[in-house]
Amino acid sequence: MQNGVKGVILKNKGNNKGTMLEFTTGAEIIARAAVDAGCDFFAGYPITPASGILSAMMKMLPASGGIAIQGEDELASIGYCLGASSAGRKVMTATSGPGISLYSENIGFAQMAELPIVIVNVQRMGPATGGATTNAEGDVEFVRWVTSGGYPFIAFCPTNLEESYRLTCEAFNWAERLRTPVFLLTCKDLVMNMDTADVNGYKRPSVIARSPFVADDEAISFKPYAYSALSDVPPFAPIGGDILTRINTSVHDQNGMLTKKPEVCDKALRHLNEKIMAHAGELEYVSTDLEKGADTVIVAYGAAARTARETIAMARSSGKKMSLVIVHSLWPVPEAALKKAVGAHKKIIVPEHNLRQYVLEIKRLFPDKEIRSVNRIDGCLITPEGMTDKLCT
Amino acid sequence: MYIDPSKKPYPFCPGCSHSMVLDAIGRALEKIKADPRRTVLVSDIGCVGLSDKYFNVHTFHGLHGRSFTYSCGIKLANPDLLVFNLVGDGGCGIGGNHLINAARRNIGIKVLCFNNLNFGMTGGQHSVTTPFGGKTATTPSGSPEKPFDLAGLVSAAGGSFVARVKALDKEALDETIAKAFQHEGFAFVDIWEICTAYYMPANDYKKQQMDELIASYGFKTGILREEKGREYSRVLNSAVRFQTSDVRRQTSTTLTATKFSHTLQKDSIGIIVAGSAGMKVIFAAHTFGKAALSCGLHVSQKDDYPVTVQSGHSVSDIKISREKINYLGIDKPDAVLIISQDGLKEVTDILPKLDNGAVVVYDKNLQIPKTEAKLIPIDLHGLDKTVHATAMLAKYLTLNKFMPIEALRSAITAISKDKIRELNLKAFEFGTND
Numbered sequence: 001m002q003n004g005v006k007g008v009i010l011k012n013k014g015n016n017k018g019t020m021l022e023f024t025t026g027a028e029i030i031a032r033a034a035v036d037a038g039c040d041f042f043a044g045y046p047i048t049p050a051s052g053i054l055s056a057m058m059k060m061l062p063a064s065g066g067i068a069i070q071g072e073d074e075l076a077s078i079g080y081c082l083g084a085s086s087a088g089r090k091v092m093t094a095t096s097g098p099g100i101s102l103y104s105e106n107i108g109f110a111q112m113a114e115l116p117i118v119i120v121n122v123q124r125m126g127p128a129t130g131g132a133t134t135n136a137e138g139d140v141e142f143v144r145w146v147t148s149g150g151y152p153f154i155a156f157c158p159t160n161l162e163e164s165y166r167l168t169c170e171a172f173n174w175a176e177r178l179r180t181p182v183f184l185l186t187c188k189d190l191v192m193n194m195d196t197a198d199v200n201g202y203k204r205p206s207v208i209a210r211s212p213f214v215a216d217d218e219a220i221s222f223k224p225y226a227y228s229a230l231s232d233v234p235p236f237a238p239i240g241g242d243i244l245t246r247i248n249t250s251v252h253d254q255n256g257m258l259t260k261k262p263e264v265c266d267k268a269l270r271h272l273n274e275k276i277m278a279h280a281g282e283l284e285y286v287s288t289d290l291e292k293g294a295d296t297v298i299v300a301y302g303a304a305a306r307t308a309r310e311t312i313a314m315a316r317s318s319g320k321k322m323s324l325v326i327v328h329s330l331w332p333v334p335e336a337a338l339k340k341a342v343g344a345h346k347k348i349i350v351p352e353h354n355l356r357q358y359v360l361e362i363k364r365l366f367p368d369k370e371i372r373s374v375n376r377i378d379g380c381l382i383t384p385e386g387m388t389d390k391l392c393t
Numbered sequence: 394m395y396i397d398p399s400k401k402p403y404p405f406c407p408g409c410s411h412s413m414v415l416d417a418i419g420r421a422l423e424k425i426k427a428d429p430r431r432t433v434l435v436s437d438i439g440c441v442g443l444s445d446k447y448f449n450v451h452t453f454h455g456l457h458g459r460s461f462t463y464s465c466g467i468k469l470a471n472p473d474l475l476v477f478n479l480v481g482d483g484g485c486g487i488g489g490n491h492l493i494n495a496a497r498r499n500i501g502i503k504v505l506c507f508n509n510l511n512f513g514m515t516g517g518q519h520s521v522t523t524p525f526g527g528k529t530a531t532t533p534s535g536s537p538e539k540p541f542d543l544a545g546l547v548s549a550a551g552g553s554f555v556a557r558v559k560a561l562d563k564e565a566l567d568e569t570i571a572k573a574f575q576h577e578g579f580a581f582v583d584i585w586e587i588c589t590a591y592y593m594p595a596n597d598y599k600k601q602q603m604d605e606l607i608a609s610y611g612f613k614t615g616i617l618r619e620e621k622g623r624e625y626s627r628v629l630n631s632a633v634r635f636q637t638s639d640v641r642r643q644t645s646t647t648l649t650a651t652k653f654s655h656t657l658q659k660d661s662i663g664i665i666v667a668g669s670a671g672m673k674v675i676f677a678a679h680t681f682g683k684a685a686l687s688c689g690l691h692v693s694q695k696d697d698y699p700v701t702v703q704s705g706h707s708v709s710d711i712k713i714s715r716e717k718i719n720y721l722g723i724d725k726p727d728a729v730l731i732i733s734q735d736g737l738k739e740v741t742d743i744l745p746k747l748d749n750g751a752v753v754v755y756d757k758n759l760q761i762p763k764t765e766a767k768l769i770p771i772d773l774h775g776l777d778k779t780v781h782a783t784a785m786l787a788k789y790l791t792l793n794k795f796m797p798i799e800a801l802r803s804a805i806t807a808i809s810k811d812k813i814r815e816l817n818l819k820a821f822e823f824g825t826n827d
Contacts, residue, residue, distance in 0.1 A: 020648055020649070020650055021648075021649050021651070021686045021689070021691070022648050022649070023649060023679075023682055023683055023686050023692060041466075041469075041470060043466070048700075062632050062633050065633055066633065067469055067470070067629055067630065067633065069469065069629065071462070072490055072491065072494040073490060075459055075462065075490075075491070076459075076461075076462045076465075076490070076491050076494065078462075079455070079456075079459045079461075079462025079463055079465075079466060079491070080462055080463075080465055080466035080469065081466060082455070082462075082463060082466060083435075083453070083462065083463035083464060083465060083466020083467040083468075083469075083470065084466040084467065084469060084470035085466075086453060086463070086466075086467060087466070087467045087470035087471050087474075088470070089470045105456055106456060106459065109455055109456055113455070132700065133697070133700070160717075189695070189721055192695075192696075193693055193694060193695045193696075193721060194679065194682060194692070194693060194694035194695075195692075195693045195694075195718070195721075196686060196691040196692050196693065196717070196718065198717075199648065239433055239451045239453060239467055239471075239474075240430070240431060240433060240451060240467065240470075240471045240473075240474045241430065242430050243430075244429065244430065244449065244450065244451055245451055245452075246445060246446075246451070246452045246453075246454075247452070247453040247454065247455070248445070248452075248454045249454055249455050249456060250454060256445075256452075257445075257446050258443075258446075258454075303721070306719050306720070306721070307719060307720045307721075307722075308719075309719040310719040310720040313719075380722065381720065381721060381722045383720070383722060383724060384719075384720050
């Protein structure tokens with residue numbers, strides 16, 4: 001709880017002497033975190049820059065008691081996952097922008113049918129085939145509005161190996177807890193590059209399982225989509241278990257039966273919104289490095305946030321005051337944490353490897369502040385100097 | 394009771410074959426005494442997708458054409474379940490890739506295709522099985538397309554149980570569905586139906602016309618193929634090993650304890666190694682990185698190469714830092730090591746930007762463009778080309794002793810394959826003695 005900001009603070013410690021360092025890729029760490037978080041089913045289709053995760057899962061999962069399979073295409077890969085999730089497995093898939101496009105309808109299905117799944121999007125240059133081996137972070141709004149209907153999704157965004165580990169675990173916990181798809185939004189440079197991690201920096205949160213249906217003494221009165229308050233998460237009974245259940249992608253009543261009744265549809269859809277937004281406060285994952293008396297704060301995420309750490313260090317070493325806020329939970333927008341952290345700063349710099357996406361949220365939250373957008377879409381990273389100099393627009 | 398009589402009648406049009414097939418499924422489940430708690434109905438989109446609620450088994454209703462993938466996922470997750478798909482000819486068209494791959498893999502799902510030759514739910518449009526000349530909402534002058542023979546398609550894909558049966562042939566239908574359910578591997582039943590709302594009135598297609606059509610195709614009915622073979626969900630689950638050993642051992646990751654001390658003065662240095670495919674540039678950079686890690690330094694490595702990995706350039710950017718690396722880019726490299734013409738081409742734009750604080754170590758046979766950097770040619774003659782990058786990195790280390798030469802020797806000595814280790818040690822000696 002650094003600087004009084006509520007929510008979950010991710011800390012990044014510097015290297016201490018005598019620590020054990022690891023030289024590895026983000027792909028390896030995401031796969032390892034998935035296994036550690038209890039993932040026991042993975043399906044994916046090869047796509048640069050996400051293939052490393054598929055390969056790592058193919059090696060690791062059978063060894064830890066799980067199933068990993070390469071689907072015949074992206075539609076099949078997420079379909080296998082959703083089938084397995086309905087049978088009670090903890091599932092993950094990994095792809096890049098073109099694959100997310102193909103996942104779109106099934107992501108809506110997972111949302112509607114309340115099937116937990118972790119979806120890793122290793123961003124590359126888009127649109128379409130774009131640049132397979134070129135870095136970009138252009139899918140921020142894409143994952144928020146990835147399917148029809150417009151109901152909310154959860155998306156986590158790491159900046160390094162330690163956070164990739166932690167946030168993969170968190171993604172599983174939230175997917176299971178809220179029975180919903182959760183994105184881990186990362187990018188080519190964070191997944192394919194070799195990078196150094198402090199082994200002690202991997203923090204695994206307690207593993208949370210989805211809440212099971214427990215039959216009461218009287219009679220089994222199971223409803224597959226039961227909720228009292230709209231924000232309740234229906235207790236789960238697996239396909240193939242002792243209690244017969246129904247999974248339904250169409251708008252359904254609490255029994256899982258298709259319905260067109262306006263009052264039932266209204267509740268069913270508000271429930272999809274409420275069960276996420278009721279936890280918006282808990283879902284605020286930010287880290288802050290605030291400096292007293294600073295006028296300017298950089299609000300960043302992903303690879304740009306990583307670079308911003310260097311910008312801050314450079315500014316301070318030359319006597320300039322500057323603060324940094326890193327957003328690790330892009331969706332829902334961590335509004336309270338951002339408002340608290342940005343506080344009295346007058347200027348906000350929002351660096352993004354896209355043409356202005358998240359800055360729209362920042363403008364919405366801070367209509368009275370001076371907000372500068374820094375953008376780069378040529379496949380190269382915004383430089384530490386570029387955050388504050390002429391690249392600013 | 395697999396079908397709940399209190400929920401009936403079915404919602405289908407009068408005379409629609411769907412009602413007959415659902416009843417037949419109920420009878421087949423009774424015949425094989427399926428445990429409803431271990432039975433899963435997966436329905437596709439179309440009129441048949443309205444079937445879930447009549448069944449007292451687990452039900453799963455998903456997207457159009459993807460029902461095969463859900464049932465495969467369920468079967469892979471729990472091989473003990475009886476998982477069957479209710480799908481139309483439309484679903485077999487849009488989901489054809491999943492259908493043939495489930496058949497090829499022999500995943501033990503049972504696919505019951507309600508083949509009524511058109512799309513009923515959306516208003517009688519043509520499907521992949523609409524006969525040539527068949528009139529539908531989207532082929533008003535008669536279909537100009539040749540239809541799929543679905544049973545033949547699945548057979549060709551390796552489906553281990555394939556049958557064709559007419560919905561109106563009650564006895565054969567009951568028996569075939571029961572046999573499909575009892576088959577261990579993948580099963581497909583092509584059930585020929587009549588759509589009383591659209592295809593029948595538009596084409597005067599009744600029982601007699603169905604018989605004539607099947608005869609004109611030269612199709613047989615009954616079980617067309619029945620083969621034994623290992624069911625895939627069992628194969629995959631038997632490959633699972635619960636091991637007590639650390640799963641990390643399965644991975645290629647490297648844990649490095651700090652064994653040496655470094656003397657790096659700058660915050661970080663950037664090295665670019667530029668060579669060709671087959672010159673083991675990435676491996677050499679990786680080994681160099683491990684050496685730096687053993688000195689407590691942080692390292693990032695970014696590799697660039699064409700997608701046709703055994704051709705063209707291979708360039709590794711190595712950044713080495715005293716603290717955690719935040720910015721992953723190398724804007725002003727401290728060293729550029731060039732070992733081939735392909736590599737030179739990739740770094741040509743960088744060389745003029747270097748100042749005299751940087752060094753360029755290069756194969757003496759290369760023509761290096763003008764640069765202010767300090768130029769150090771090396772004669773790599775006699776060294777295997779797979780260790781030129783190692784020799785260059787060793788050479789660079791003798792020029793900028795930011796870490797002990799022993800750290801690199803130690804990292805090379807840890808290479809597991811004898812031949813590769815020996816070659817790299819030779820290159821190390823070459824680079825450090827030259």
